[in-house]
Amino acid sequence: MDADRARTTTTRWRPLVGRWASRIVVLVALIFSAVALGSGITGDESSNSVANLPADAESARASELQESLGTSKFTPVFAVFDRGGEKLSEEDRRFVGEKVRELQDLAAEGQKAFPVFAEDGAAAFVGVPLATDPSGDSYEEPVADIRELAAADLPDGLEAQATGGPAFSVDLSKVFDGADVRLLVTTAGVVALLLLLTYRSPWLWLVPLTVVAVADQVAATAVDVASRIFPFTVDGQSTGITSVLVFGAGTNYALLLIARYREELRREESRYDAMRVAWRQAAPAILASSGTVVLALLCLGFADSPSSRNIGYGGAIGILVAVVYALLVLPAAMTLFGRRLFWPFVPKVGQADPTATGFWSKVAAVVTGRPVLVSVAGVAVLAVLAIPLTGVAAGLSQTEQFRATPQSVTGQEVLAEHFAAGASQPTSLLTPTAAADDVRRAVAEVDGVDRVEPAGSADGTTVLTAVLGAEPASEAALETVESIREAAQGVEPKVLVGGADAESLDSETATARDQMLIIPMILAVVLLVLLVLLRSVVAAVLLVLTVVATFAASLGASWWAFQHWFDFPALDYSVPLLSFLFLVALGVDYNIFLTTRAKEEARRHDTKTAISVALAVTGGVITSAGILLAAVFTVLGVLPLIVLTQVGVIVGFGVLLDTLLVRSVLVPALVSLLGRRFWWPGALSREPVRADQ
Incomplete structure (x- = not known):
């Protein structure tokens, strides 16, 4: 379609570009972006594992009931000691005993650290009960202290790791420590390099990269604001994926618009007219493309999984911000600098289109x-x-x-080798007290259950803990949980089965x-x-x-x-x-x-x-x-x-x-x-x- 034809179609839609319009748009965008980035708004975050489950999930209901009963006030961290499969010496055993006394200072008030030695004599662990924190935010310091104390003054050849639910929570959260900075720097570097190779200009790439980078930060703030209003939360995973979407999609839109702009500069003397024609040609495809992505992401709003909903809503907001900056801010920013922005390959009027x-x-x-x-x-x-x-x-x-x-993984592997693998994160059963004995006997007979023990009662409900032989979250462990539910609810339909595996x-x-x-x-x-x-x-x-x-x-x-x-x-x-x-x-x-x-x-x-x-x-x-x-x-x-x-x-x-x-x-x-x-x-x-x- 030639320029004359382009001008006769969709004339009511045009970008805000011109000698003064471009300056005003860029200035307004800078002010708006600065206000958004300086607002200090933080998103609604939740690191509670149950928060990533549907509200009606059995394990979520079990966790809620257990919390209301006050029977889950403590959760242990396990300091695990071993010699890589060799038997522990007497010196090692004395050392573990000393560690029990030292680690006691880190246990929750009223709780006792306890040692357990493996039957094969090749490993031992010290359980250190910590006060339960539903968000997991307060685990980092005590877990770090336990790890430091357990590893202090080890006899030659003896190794120590800390594992258990709180340790896994800490290690998982550390994955995202500084993740936003690493992702931003790495992504920006990759985009900068590829834009430089694409345009072969020493400065053209700076314009789309700057616009998209600012859009990424504004999108992060917009997601934080939305999480305070709408029913979703933000976490490291959803934030990282949103940033990748904004950079990827935003740069794609910029490439398409700039390509059409360069094409029109070979036909138009005025850079503003060239951008208007290019915008009218590229905008429908960009809007259709971004609309498809936004609608597809919003489909995740129907997901049962809260983490999927977080990614869907956050990503949709990110794409909306990216397309706004691509279609409103980028055209104005590009026309500020004229044709010289494309140096050394400056498009000239009448120049043949190389794509032909x-x-x-x-x-x-x-x-x-x-x-x-x-x-x-x-x-x-x-x-x-x-x-x-x-x-x-x-x-x-x-x-x-x-x-x-991380240590939580190596420690769990040692536990699985020398103890019942599920000892670090037992499965919990909440049952009416009247049926507790019958439920305990039924669950004890389930294949894959190492032992079942009472863990407290309150308000007519008894909590049982079942230690599984399979590694936590493995396929075998999940199958065992299914069997536990079937066995327990066959005795008492009101039983709720929870815990990490559930x-x-x-x-x-x-x-x-x-x-x-x-x-x-x-x-x-x-x-x-x-x-x-x-x-x-x-x-x-x-x-x-x-x-x-x-x-x-x-x-x-x-x-x-x-x-x-x-x-x-x-x-x-x-x-x-x-x-x-x-x-x-x-x-x-x-x-x-x-x-x-x-x-x-x-x-x-x-x-x-x-x-x-x-x-x-x-x-x-x-x-x-x-x-x-x-x-x-x-x-x-x-x-x-x-x-x-x-x-x-x-x-x-x-x-x-x-x-x-x-x-x-x-x-x-x-x-x-x-x-x-x-x-x-x-x-x-x-x-x-x-x-x-």
């Missing part, structure tokens, strides 16, 4: 010249990459959550339910947006199928890599849903950018020529955007938490696959095969094929 004869025009000629062969080859590649899906395993135990190995089981159940509900909702949203945007059932269905195929191929290939390169035992339960959301919602962006340009060209050319021109013109910028987005998601790997590493790898690889194969090869080939039928039942499908103009 560039690399992507050659790719388009090959792809559309042999569409059958290319389509078959593309589908075959996706099918081969998806083959490993047949062996995917899901579910990580508590000790498998970290890429690094929470893991309920979280897994909620995640499985969310996948069954949310994935179809996301597909429906994406399909609806494409139908509204392209006015074509065939195009919408085809594009949805390609992004689903990309997800399957990415998940399959990543699972192979996790097994052979990363040595991950399984996927975290939340990974498939999050990966699907980001890949489908973000992956369809590039198809939107490509097909909206093809639709624009199809009004003047036959479909084969239209998709060829669209690929030639958008290929470079979309490929740059895809590589950048993939790199940004891979940045999640700077955090030593396996779930974020897995999401980063799957989405990063999937975006590259979508950018380099699906969008640039497979989709153009399929569009060429279908011809005008691709636009059915829209008006373009009924128009006669015209010669190129």
Whole structure:
């Protein structure tokens, strides 16, 4: 579409750019951003493990009841001592006895530290009861003190680690210590490098990077404000993912707008007119793309899992802020500096468009010249990459959550080797006191239960603790909890089973339910947006199928890599849903950018020529955007938490696959095969094929 035509369409929508308008917009944006960043508003945070469970989950109800009864006032940290499998010496035993007396000073008031020696004589632990803190915020100092004291003056060869529920909470929280700074610095560095390579200008990259970086910080404040108003909270995981989304999506939108702006600078003398035309051409695709992502993220609002809802609401707010800055602030900021911003490759009026004869025009000629062969080859590649899906395993135990190995993990591994593995985090049963003995006997007979003991009574309710033989949060432990519930509730239906393993089981159940509900909702949203945007059932269905195929191929290939390169035992339960959301919602962006340009060209050319021109013109910028987005998601790997590493790898690889194969090869080939039928039942499908103009 030429500039004259662009001016005659959608004239009521235009960016706020001009000699003074651009200055005013940038000034207002700076003032608003400064006020937002200086507001000092903090989000509603919760690190309580039960807060990440549905309110009606059995373990959540058990925790609430136990707290109201006052029977869960204390929780132990275990200082574990061993010699790597060798027997403890008499000196070691005396040392452990001395540690009991020293650690007693760290125990909660009225509680006693207690030693336990393994039957095989190769390990011992000292339990140190701490006052229960539902938020977990007060555990860091006592856990650090226990670790320091336990490791002081160790005999040669004796090792000490602290584990247990509070220790795991502390180690998990440390994963996110400084995470926002590390993510911001790493992400900004990656984006800066890729923008520099894309534009080959010593300063052009600074403008979009600055705008997106400010948008990221404003988005963080907006999420904090929203968490005080709406029913969701913020945590390290949701904050990190929101930041990645803002940087990735915001930079993508900037790349698309700047590419169209540079294109128009070759036609327009006035940089302001060039930006107005570019904005009117790029804004619909950017709005459709961002709207798709926002609606897909809001689908997580229907999730049972509070952590998924946090990511959904936080991410949606982040994308909204990113698109506002991309469409309002960036155009004004770009026009402040004129053409010299593009130095040394300054676009001049009348200059030929390099995309007409560039690399992507050659790719388009090959792809559309042999569409059958290319389509078959593309589908075959996706099918081969998806083959490993047949062996995917899901579910990580508590000790498998970290890429690094903190003390809580090594200590738990020693406990599991020499004691009942579940001793550090027993399962709790709350039962009417009248049925307590019958429930205890029934649970004691369950396979995988080491022992069952009473842990207090109040208000007609008795608390029993069951020590499991399986490692906490492992598949075996979750199966044992299911059996415990079946056995206990067979005796007394009012029994509630809680504890860390029960929470893991309920979280897994909620995640499985969310996948069954949310994935179809996301597909429906994406399909609806494409139908509204392209006015074509065939195009919408085809594009949805390609992004689903990309997800399957990415998940399959990543699972192979996790097994052979990363040595991950399984996927975290939340990974498939999050990966699907980001890949489908973000992956369809590039198809939107490509097909909206093809639709624009199809009004003047036959479909084969239209998709060829669209690929030639958008290929470079979309490929740059895809590589950048993939790199940004891979940045999640700077955090030593396996779930974020897995999401980063799957989405990063999937975006590259979508950018380099699906969008640039497979989709153009399929569009060429279908011809005008691709636009059915829209008006373009009924128009006669015209010669190129």
